[in-house]
Amino acid sequence: MQNVARMVAAGLIGLSSLAFVSCGGGGGGASVAPTPAPTNPSNVVSVIVDAGPNNSSVNTLYTTVTVCVPGSTTSCQTIDHIQVDTGSNGLRLLASVLTLNLQGATASDGNSLVECTQFVDGYSWGPIALADIQVGGEAASSVPVQVIGSSTFAVPTNCSNKGTAEDTVAAFGANGILGVGVFEQDCGPGCAPPNTANTFYYSCSSSACAEIAVALNSQVLNPIPRFTTDNDGSILDLPSVAAPGTTKLTGSLIFGIDTQSNNASGSETILAVDGIGDFTTVFNSQTLTQSFLDSGTNGIFFDDTALTTCSDPNFKGFYCPAGSPSFTATLMGTNNTNIAETFTVDNAQILATNNPTFSVLPTLAGTFSTATSSNTSNTFDWGLPFYYGRRVFTAIQNQRTAVGTGPYVAF
Amino acid sequence: MKIRLGISFRGGCCVGALMVALAPRLACAALGEPESSIAGDVQHLKGSIKSTARSNYRVHEIQLPSGTVLREFAGVDGKVFAVAWSGPAIPDLRQALGRYFDVYVAAAQAKQGTRRHLLIEQSEFVMQSSGHMRAFSGRAYLPQALPSGISADEIR
Numbered sequence: 001m002q003n004v005a006r007m008v009a010a011g012l013i014g015l016s017s018l019a020f021v022s023c024g025g026g027g028g029g030a031s032v033a034p035t036p037a038p039t040n041p042s043n044v045v046s047v048i049v050d051a052g053p054n055n056s057s058v059n060t061l062y063t064t065v066t067v068c069v070p071g072s073t074t075s076c077q078t079i080d081h082i083q084v085d086t087g088s089n090g091l092r093l094l095a096s097v098l099t100l101n102l103q104g105a106t107a108s109d110g111n112s113l114v115e116c117t118q119f120v121d122g123y124s125w126g127p128i129a130l131a132d133i134q135v136g137g138e139a140a141s142s143v144p145v146q147v148i149g150s151s152t153f154a155v156p157t158n159c160s161n162k163g164t165a166e167d168t169v170a171a172f173g174a175n176g177i178l179g180v181g182v183f184e185q186d187c188g189p190g191c192a193p194p195n196t197a198n199t200f201y202y203s204c205s206s207s208a209c210a211e212i213a214v215a216l217n218s219q220v221l222n223p224i225p226r227f228t229t230d231n232d233g234s235i236l237d238l239p240s241v242a243a244p245g246t247t248k249l250t251g252s253l254i255f256g257i258d259t260q261s262n263n264a265s266g267s268e269t270i271l272a273v274d275g276i277g278d279f280t281t282v283f284n285s286q287t288l289t290q291s292f293l294d295s296g297t298n299g300i301f302f303d304d305t306a307l308t309t310c311s312d313p314n315f316k317g318f319y320c321p322a323g324s325p326s327f328t329a330t331l332m333g334t335n336n337t338n339i340a341e342t343f344t345v346d347n348a349q350i351l352a353t354n355n356p357t358f359s360v361l362p363t364l365a366g367t368f369s370t371a372t373s374s375n376t377s378n379t380f381d382w383g384l385p386f387y388y389g390r391r392v393f394t395a396i397q398n399q400r401t402a403v404g405t406g407p408y409v410a411f
Numbered sequence: 412m413k414i415r416l417g418i419s420f421r422g423g424c425c426v427g428a429l430m431v432a433l434a435p436r437l438a439c440a441a442l443g444e445p446e447s448s449i450a451g452d453v454q455h456l457k458g459s460i461k462s463t464a465r466s467n468y469r470v471h472e473i474q475l476p477s478g479t480v481l482r483e484f485a486g487v488d489g490k491v492f493a494v495a496w497s498g499p500a501i502p503d504l505r506q507a508l509g510r511y512f513d514v515y516v517a518a519a520q521a522k523q524g525t526r527r528h529l530l531i532e533q534s535e536f537v538m539q540s541s542g543h544m545r546a547f548s549g550r551a552y553l554p555q556a557l558p559s560g561i562s563a564d565e566i567r
Binding site: 087088089117118119120121122123158160161162163164166183186187188190195197198199200275276277278290292294296297301316317366367368369370378379381 | 457476477478499500501503504505506512515516519520522526527528529530532537539540541542543544545546547548549563
């Protein structure tokens with residue numbers, strides 16, 4: 001049961017080192033493969049929802065990624081169970097599964113570039129390295145990625161004061177994270193010059209690490225815009241699942257929008273998103289302006305003080321209603337497009353207790369709040385269950401598809 | 412970034428006692444600490460402050476260099492009973508949460524994998540944190556120290 005309680009989200013993270021970001025191998029099911037076999041067609045990679053490397057994940061979507069030393073076709077490693085996260089941008093790998101020696105990236109002052117990736121419950125400290133990335137049949141060259149969990153430089157106080165370190169496969173529930181959200185960079189303009197005090201990026205010398213601004217193209221980058229083709233966005237295509245769920249689920253991550261016969265736009269509703277990737281959800285008369293779709297969240301998260309939350313501490317933050325209540329919310333893009341969505345919530349504790357082998361729980365939902373307070377976050381987080389049974393388009397900022405310009409989501 | 416005032420404050424404001432002799436203007440205005448020390452937070456965090464009086468409490472809003480806004484709520488008794496934040500970066504929570512930082516870390520470690528939501532609900536300390544990169548928000552408060560008539564919903 002801790003299964004459910006354990007895995008809620010997606011995120012990022014990292015840790016690292018100096019000139020060479022190397023890692024101690026082993027673990028996590030990673031393997032070396034000089035020549036990855038492309039899936040067919042080449043703009044599709046298989047994705048799976050399963051229990052993950054900790055054998056405890058729920059509603060967590062994974063794929064397999066090959067990374068190579070830039071320019072090499074032989075110094076490559078294929079790593080499975082990389083979480084697919086539309087709520088972040090860029091590739092982050094856990095050092096404990098990385099056997100390649102990737103060249104570390106340098107900051108604008110010539111020192112090593114290290115990132116303090118932040119989450120609501122902690123941080124990941126690790127160097128930026130350059131890697132060629134292959135996903136399915138797509139490839140991107142010399143992309144800045146973060147390596148999590150091998151640290152040459154001590155974590156600066158400014159970073160450790162965010163919370164607890166997340167730098168192991170156990171903490172992550174994945175061997176890495178592939179952020180394929182709506183932005184080109186992980187942090188974006190907020191970390192670019194002149195914003196030195198962004199608290200994400202650091203320049204590290206042998207004596208100290210200091211905050212530094214990083215040009216957009218040197219930040220951790222969403223690999224999709226760096227593909228030579230099929231580079232304007234992606235589509236997550238997952239089959240539907242009836243409640244209470246199933247043990248595992250296989251689907252596709254399709255690269256490109258309106259670039260091939262398998263990724264054409266159709267009658268989807270387009271929701272444009274704002275500068276932080278959010279749209280508005282209207283639910284129970286609340287207008288929640290910081291709402292988002294997120295394959296890296298393992299349930300539907302929203303506040304409804306009338307809905308019973310779980311009392312068992314192992315399910316803290318999840319809903320445990322009697323029966324299976326249904327709800328309707330309206331999603332509104334910044335382009336003033338609206339679409340209604342109906343969803344059902346089941347009792348999280350019963351779901352997990354009665355189905356201990358299920359990694360796919362489509363009616364899992366949780367709350368941000370406590371019994372005595374509500375609506376603090378202005379957020380409705382449409383996690384992975386939202387993606388089941390549909391094709392969800394994620395168009396990247398500045399990229400033009402046949403039906404619009406990113407950033408937008410559509411389904 | 413040059414050397415931050417940082418290292419001296421390692422360990423958070425509540426090691427501050429040591430510091431006082433060296434940096435008398437610095438103190439810790441964390442949750443549960445005296446309001447009078449908020450100026451120390453502003454300095455430590457290199458922010459700018461704007462204060463507003465509400466019916467029976469005061470809100471001190473600190474604009475941090477990272478772009479995040481940190482609000483500290485103080486009651487008429489002069490104690491900080493809540494903090495809230497929103498913006499592109501998680502604030503220095505050791506500074507903001509003070510003695511409760513360790514409670515937060517322990518709870519977060521017990522629920523690893525929860526990277527986009529955090530909910531801690533204890534009798535003396537409540538914390539809610541959510542969001543994604545570029546947009547975080549959260550708050551922490553002391554339920555037993557909330558001024559009468561104040562709803563937790565006002566802490567934002």
